[in-house]
Amino acid sequence: MSARRTVLLTGASGVVGRSILRERTPAGLRIISASHSAPIPEAEEPPVALDMTAERFGLDADSHAALAAEVDVVIHSAGLTEWGLAAERYEPINVEGTRRVVEFAEQAGATVHFMSTAFVAALAQGAPVPLGEENVCRNYIRSKHRAEQLLRDSGLPHTIFRPTNLIGDSMTGWTSQGQIVQLMSDWIGRGRAPFIPAHPGIRMDFVPQDLLSKAVLRAIELGDEQGEVWVTYGEEAMNIETCLQLLVKHAAGRGRSLNLPPVVNADELEPDAIAKTPPMTRSYLSVLRDVSEVTRCSGGVLPTSMPELRERYGIPRVDDTAAYLASLEYAAEYLG
Numbered sequence: 001m002s003a004r005r006t007v008l009l010t011g012a013s014g015v016v017g018r019s020i021l022r023e024r025t026p027a028g029l030r031i032i033s034a035s036h037s038a039p040i041p042e043a044e045e046p047p048v049a050l051d052m053t054a055e056r057f058g059l060d061a062d063s064h065a066a067l068a069a070e071v072d073v074v075i076h077s078a079g080l081t082e083w084g085l086a087a088e089r090y091e092p093i094n095v096e097g098t099r100r101v102v103e104f105a106e107q108a109g110a111t112v113h114f115m116s117t118a119f120v121a122a123l124a125q126g127a128p129v130p131l132g133e134e135n136v137c138r139n140y141i142r143s144k145h146r147a148e149q150l151l152r153d154s155g156l157p158h159t160i161f162r163p164t165n166l167i168g169d170s171m172t173g174w175t176s177q178g179q180i181v182q183l184m185s186d187w188i189g190r191g192r193a194p195f196i197p198a199h200p201g202i203r204m205d206f207v208p209q210d211l212l213s214k215a216v217l218r219a220i221e222l223g224d225e226q227g228e229v230w231v232t233y234g235e236e237a238m239n240i241e242t243c244l245q246l247l248v249k250h251a252a253g254r255g256r257s258l259n260l261p262p263v264v265n266a267d268e269l270e271p272d273a274i275a276k277t278p279p280m281t282r283s284y285l286s287v288l289r290d291v292s293e294v295t296r297c298s299g300g301v302l303p304t305s306m307p308e309l310r311e312r313y314g315i316p317r318v319d320d321t322a323a324y325l326a327s328l329e330y331a332a333e334y335l336g
């Protein structure tokens with residue numbers, strides 16, 4: 001691929017967007033960053049303001065057409081990522097926003113690389129157990145699942161990236177915003193969790209954000225126009241015991257002694273075990289239980305494309321435990 005191509009990056013101010021912009025831009029690519037409300041310190045040229053919830057992204061017809069005429073590839077990373085909201089909240093951004101990206105890409109003749117989530121595995125037809133109606137991630141996951149379907153139905157050239165929970169940069173732990181794994185781990189590492197609700201045998205699958213960014217840019221470089229890429233560690237991901245031992249090691253490195261909380265089978269919890277804890281604890285324990293349930297519904301181990309990511313995209317071999325420790329350090333230093 002030698003011709004110069006222009007990439008529109010939606011969600012450029014988000015964690016994934018900023019991580020992509022921090023990577024070396026492959027030769028022959030120009031990236032137009034799309035912002036919504038937040039600044040994008042890494043953007044090399046002034047961002048365009050796009051609103052995923054508005055027709056034509058809030059642009060007038062001429063500006064929309066002019067942008068489409070420039071763009072060859074869309075990285076669609078804008079989305080509502082907070083969990084626990086009503087289904088209607090996700091619809092305008094995650095579903096309708098993706099429909100608008102499809103319309104735009106059709107007009108532009110562009111390939112779309114969509115940032116979905118590995119959690120859609122929990123909604124697969126062959127899931128061993130159905131995901132609970134009350135699961136905090138459910139409405140978010142469903143919106144991403146529907147967005148994927150819109151893309152598939154469009155017939156557009158596209159790839160779907162399905163990252164698991166992201167942590168910071170693989171070497172430095174850097175992140176533009178604290179990720180749930182970092183914040184929750186920091187909380188457990190400070191001895192605040194009375195117990196850890198988890199389903200037996202599940203893996204703790206966290207991926208450094210730069211691995212995703214490298215993979216997306218490499219897919220564009222290679223001109224990929226189809227594929228579903230699970231950005232997860234799968235069978236390589238650490239188990240819960242290793243994860244907790246790393247928290248002990250991290251705490252010791254900071255001069256703290258951490259008495260590990262017991263791991264409690266989430267299926268055998270007393271009905272009010274979580275409900276009777278103080279509000280902050282309740283909220284964190286509920287998220288831990290529900291994320292564990294998502295993994296359990298995905299078979300306990302998330303599907304993965306890590307071998308292909310390494311072979312085809314040249315993604316560096318990064319040990320998840322080392323990356324996790326780097327993220328813990330970063331969180332303790334800068335996000336506490």
Ligand SMILES: NC(=O)c1ccc[n+]([C@@H]2O[C@H](COP(=O)([O-])OP(=O)(O)OC[C@H]3O[C@@H](n4cnc5c(N)ncnc54)[C@H](OP(=O)(O)O)[C@@H]3O)[C@@H](O)[C@H]2O)c1
Pocket residue numbers: 010011012013014015016017035036037038039050051052053076077078079080081082093115116117118144162163164165166167177179
């Ligand atoms: N982070 C993870 O662990 C993770 C894991 C799996 C999948 N993903 C997926 O990866 C994508 C990016 O995630 P992220 O962590 O970067 O999310 P994030 O940090 O929450 O950023 C979300 C981005 O979407 C933009 N956005 C929100 N509402 C918008 C609107 N109405 N119009 C235009 N843009 C809007 C935000 O712009 P402003 O800030 O400017 O408002 C921001 O740039 C998401 O689709 C998410 O589902 C993320």
